[in-house]
Amino acid sequence: MANKTAGPEIERLIKLLAKLPGLGPRSARKAALTLIKRRDDLMGPLAEALNVARETITICPECGNVDTVSPCSICQQPRRDQTMIVVVEEVGDLWALERAGVIKGRYHVLGGHLSPLDGIGPEDLNIGKLVERASKAEVSEVLLALNATVEGQSTMHYVKDLLANSGVKVSEMQKGVPIGGELDYLDEGTLAAAINSRRQI
Amino acid sequence: MANKTAGPEIERLIKLLAKLPGLGPRSARKAALTLIKRRDDLMGPLAEALNVARETITICPECGNVDTVSPCSICQQPRRDQTMIVVVEEVGDLWALERAGVIKGRYHVLGGHLSPLDGIGPEDLNIGKLVERASKAEVSEVLLALNATVEGQSTMHYVKDLLANSGVKVSEMQKGVPIGGELDYLDEGTLAAAINSRRQI
Numbered sequence: 516m517a518n519k520t521a522g523p524e525i526e527r528l529i530k531l532l533a534k535l536p537g538l539g540p541r542s543a544r545k546a547a548l549t550l551i552k553r554r555d556d557l558m559g560p561l562a563e564a565l566n567v568a569r570e571t572i573t574i575c576p577e578c579g580n581v582d583t584v585s586p587c588s589i590c591q592q593p594r595r596d597q598t599m600i601v602v603v604e605e606v607g608d609l610w611a612l613e614r615a616g617v618i619k620g621r622y623h624v625l626g627g628h629l630s631p632l633d634g635i636g637p638e639d640l641n642i643g644k645l646v647e648r649a650s651k652a653e654v655s656e657v658l659l660a661l662n663a664t665v666e667g668q669s670t671m672h673y674v675k676d677l678l679a680n681s682g683v684k685v686s687e688m689q690k691g692v693p694i695g696g697e698l699d700y701l702d703e704g705t706l707a708a709a710i711n712s713r714r715q716i
Numbered sequence: 717m718a719n720k721t722a723g724p725e726i727e728r729l730i731k732l733l734a735k736l737p738g739l740g741p742r743s744a745r746k747a748a749l750t751l752i753k754r755r756d757d758l759m760g761p762l763a764e765a766l767n768v769a770r771e772t773i774t775i776c777p778e779c780g781n782v783d784t785v786s787p788c789s790i791c792q793q794p795r796r797d798q799t800m801i802v803v804v805e806e807v808g809d810l811w812a813l814e815r816a817g818v819i820k821g822r823y824h825v826l827g828g829h830l831s832p833l834d835g836i837g838p839e840d841l842n843i844g845k846l847v848e849r850a851s852k853a854e855v856s857e858v859l860l861a862l863n864a865t866v867e868g869q870s871t872m873h874y875v876k877d878l879l880a881n882s883g884v885k886v887s888e889m890q891k892g893v894p895i896g897g898e899l900d901y902l903d904e905g906t907l908a909a910a911i912n913s914r915r916q917i
Contacts, residue, residue: 521811522784524772528765534758536750537743538736546736548808550766551773551782557735558770564729565751565763571725572752581752583723607749610722 525551577648579624579641581606589613589622596620598655600648602674604628604662612660620658623648628666629673637673645674649681656684663690726752778849780825780842782807790814790823797821799856801849803875805829805863813861821859824849829867830874838874846875850882857885864891 521529525547533543550558574580575587582588589595589609599620603609609622625640649657657678661667675685690708692701701709722730726748734744751759775781776788783789790796790810800821804810805828813819826841850858858879862868876886891909893902902910 521782522772522789524765524769524784525782528762528769531758531762531765532736534750534754535733535739535747537739537747542738544808544811546738547769548782548806549735549737551769551807553735554770554773557732558766561729561732562763562766562770564725564732565759565766568725568729568748568752569755569759569763571723572755581722581726581749583725588723605749606752607745610745 577644578622579606579626579644580609580622597653599658600645600654600656601658601660602645603660604667604670608660608662620656625661625670628661628664628670630666640670642674642677646677646681649678649683654683656686658686658688660688663688778845779823780807780827780845781810781823798854800859801846801855801857802859802861803846804861805868805871809861809863821857826862826871829862829865829871831867841871843875843878847878847882850879850884855884857887859887859889861889864889 528550529540529543529547532538532546533540535543538546550561571583572581573583573585575582575585575590577586577590580587580589584591596619599618600623601612601618601620602623602625603612604625604627606624609624612618612622623641623645625642625645627635627640629635629637629640645657648654657674659671659674661671671687678685689712690705691712692698692705692709696705698706729751730741730744730748733739733747734741736744739747751762772784773782774784774786776783776786776791778787778791781788781790785792797820801824802813802819802821803824803826804813805826807825810823810825813823824842824846826843826846828836828841830836830838830841846858849855858875860872860875862872872888879886890913891906892913893899893906893910897906899907
């Protein structure tokens with residue numbers, strides 16, 4: 516809801532902040548007031564950081580990652596395993612896997628998942644480039660690290676079928692009980708998956 | 717946590733976004749990615765709005781409100797009731813009361829509440845100016861619309877004592893069951909207050 520009492524400049528700031536994920540109208544107002552209170556040590560630097568980011572950040576033409584160098588710094592690392600491509604939905608997923616430090620290969624960011632209800636089809640995702648990359652001689656495995664959601668899984672099946680004749684091994688992440696997870700708090704789907712893929716100890 | 721894979725420009729943006737209330741490290745990363753995805757219709761306009769706000773917003777020397785005119789547009793409204801000053805902790809509280817449309821008088825923003833544990837004393841709040849305004853001949857009532865929290869209420873008692881000899885009527889908001897509130901979900905303090913200030917129907 517607009518603030519008639521605040522000037523149009525403040526209203527506009529609140530409206531733009533409310534478009535960020537995680538901020539609703541109320542928290543956008545609080546964020547705007549914080550910015551106004553901290554004009555010099557937060558509002559100014561944030562405006563500057565946005566301008567710098569806007570001018571320097573590009574999408575990697577190879578993998579779809581965001582970075583200030585092109586190709587992105589991951590694609591440029593010579594020691595990355597060239598034989599494996601790890602497919603993720605969003606750059607945030609790539610960051611999460613990098614924080615975990617488990618991926619030796621390179622990435623491919625689809626830019627979302629298939630969602631017919633939202634009108635998002637294969638042509639809206641970065642899939643053509645993936646097929647092209649997977650067909651290269653040095654690539655032997657494509658790991659589909661997509662979300663374990665309905666949309667993520669249906670996207671996974673679509674991509675798996677596309678790659679069926681490419682000669683590469685296609686893999687997915689194991690499903691099971693998360694580390695530290697209490698069974699009582701887990702959904703039935705996770706429990707069933709963890710039981711069905713049980714392993715001998 | 718930092719994203720080693722993202723460039724320093726992205727890291728800096730995430731770090732600044734995480735300083736906004738309502739955004740933690742994870743949601744700051746999501747917000748940064750949304751901004752990067754929507755470079756032209758969100759990142760650019762937000763940078764611009766921040767710059768405009770930074771250059772135009774001032775604190776009203778009369779009441780402590782934020783606005784792009786000085787004195788603020790509320791203080792400038794000739795039809796506002798000059799006899800009543802409504803004291804609030806923050807500008808966000810002023811906005812909330814204006815949205816409710818219940819205040820005919822003018823405001824006075826303290827800029828916080830007394831909090832000895834955080835080292836916030838009377839000299840850190842906009843209290844001196846309030847006493848000065850309350851002493852003017854046309855002012856007959858000061859309504860202390862402070863939060864019903866421990867800090868808000870102790871600030872209220874402090875300000876009430878300060879104004880004791882000023883000749884103005886000092887009032888506070890009624891406490892009770894909020895409209896739409898279910899008794900089962902209310903705390904004991906609210907229930908006790910609502911019972912103790914019960915009225916005949």
